[in-house]
Amino acid sequence: MGKRFDVMLFHGGKKKTFTLSYDDGVIQDRRLVELFDKYGVKCTFNLGYGVLDYESDPKMPFSISKVKPEEVRKLYENHEVGGHSLYHSDLTALKSPYAMYEILEDKVNLERLVGKPLKMFAYPFGFFNEDVKNYLKIAGYKGARTVVSTHSFDLPDDPLELNPTCHHDDEKLMELLRQFAEMKTIKPAMFYLWGHGYEFDGHDNWQVIEEAVSYIAQFEKDIWFATNGEILDYIKAYKMLEYSVDGSMIYNPSAIDVEIMTAFGQNEILKAGQLTQIGDTPL
Numbered sequence: 001m002g003k004r005f006d007v008m009l010f011h012g013g014k015k016k017t018f019t020l021s022y023d024d025g026v027i028q029d030r031r032l033v034e035l036f037d038k039y040g041v042k043c044t045f046n047l048g049y050g051v052l053d054y055e056s057d058p059k060m061p062f063s064i065s066k067v068k069p070e071e072v073r074k075l076y077e078n079h080e081v082g083g084h085s086l087y088h089s090d091l092t093a094l095k096s097p098y099a100m101y102e103i104l105e106d107k108v109n110l111e112r113l114v115g116k117p118l119k120m121f122a123y124p125f126g127f128f129n130e131d132v133k134n135y136l137k138i139a140g141y142k143g144a145r146t147v148v149s150t151h152s153f154d155l156p157d158d159p160l161e162l163n164p165t166c167h168h169d170d171e172k173l174m175e176l177l178r179q180f181a182e183m184k185t186i187k188p189a190m191f192y193l194w195g196h197g198y199e200f201d202g203h204d205n206w207q208v209i210e211e212a213v214s215y216i217a218q219f220e221k222d223i224w225f226a227t228n229g230e231i232l233d234y235i236k237a238y239k240m241l242e243y244s245v246d247g248s249m250i251y252n253p254s255a256i257d258v259e260i261m262t263a264f265g266q267n268e269i270l271k272a273g274q275l276t277q278i279g280d281t282p283l
């Protein structure tokens with residue numbers, strides 16, 4: 001038996017992942033989806049079911065109108081739909097039954113629209129506390145995004161407190177992206193970018209997001225482009241692996257193929273639902 005540590009790799013043996021998160025289901029999401037699809041990056045779009053179809057005052061300098069319920073499934077089909085509370089309420093300020101209602105009524109209706117259970121949530125205004133985290137857990141959410149920029153590439157410690165790397169208006173955006181794309185890393189790393197589609201109209205800066213995703217798309221060989229939910233599922237599958245005492249056999253009970261780098265620097269694909277012999281491990 002040798003050392004039995006291993007390192008989680010993402011699909012394709014990649015060590016890095018890049019994900020996006022955009023809120024509110026605004027009509028600018030249509031342009032964002034087109035842009036993200038053009039460059040092959042993946043986003044989680046967080047919607048409030050109760051405000052879908054809302055039309056903002058045309059006298060406003062830019063629109064914050066929302067997409068229509070009937071377009072949700074098709075529009076976001078290459079991405080992920082997450083919850084954002086029914087009416088975009090500060091959930092920390094509501095009494096618990098109404099906070100639960102805001103979370104559940106949003107979730108049940110969005111699930112009917114997209115045809116699958118929702119995994120992800122974004123805290124409206126970024127406000128949350130332990131109670132709100134618990135409501136999300138009870139509602140079946142697996143992860144929730146805050147608005148706290150870390151400027152780091154660490155995987156989340158607590159999926160219900162997913163802190164993004166930065167907002168797209170962050171002046172360090174391109175510098176951070178370059179650092180992420182060029183860095184050599186042993187442990188898995190994540191770049192998590194967030195914002196709102198209407199901000200690009202408001203600040204007249206669509207070039208910011210195009211520059212960011214077209215840059216990062218060049219590193220497809222090294223970076224796994226995935227939705228928030230896909231990344232959480234993958235990490236969970238890695239954590240579920242069952243090891244023999246001598247480390248030579250690993251069972252993957254999940255439905256996702258998991259890749260690791262063994263202590264000997266070997267990449268191994270641990271097939272979903274299968275036992276893998278990773279060879280003799282010398283003493």
Ligand SMILES: [Zn+2]
Nearest residue numbers: 023024124125
């Ligand atoms: Zn919002």
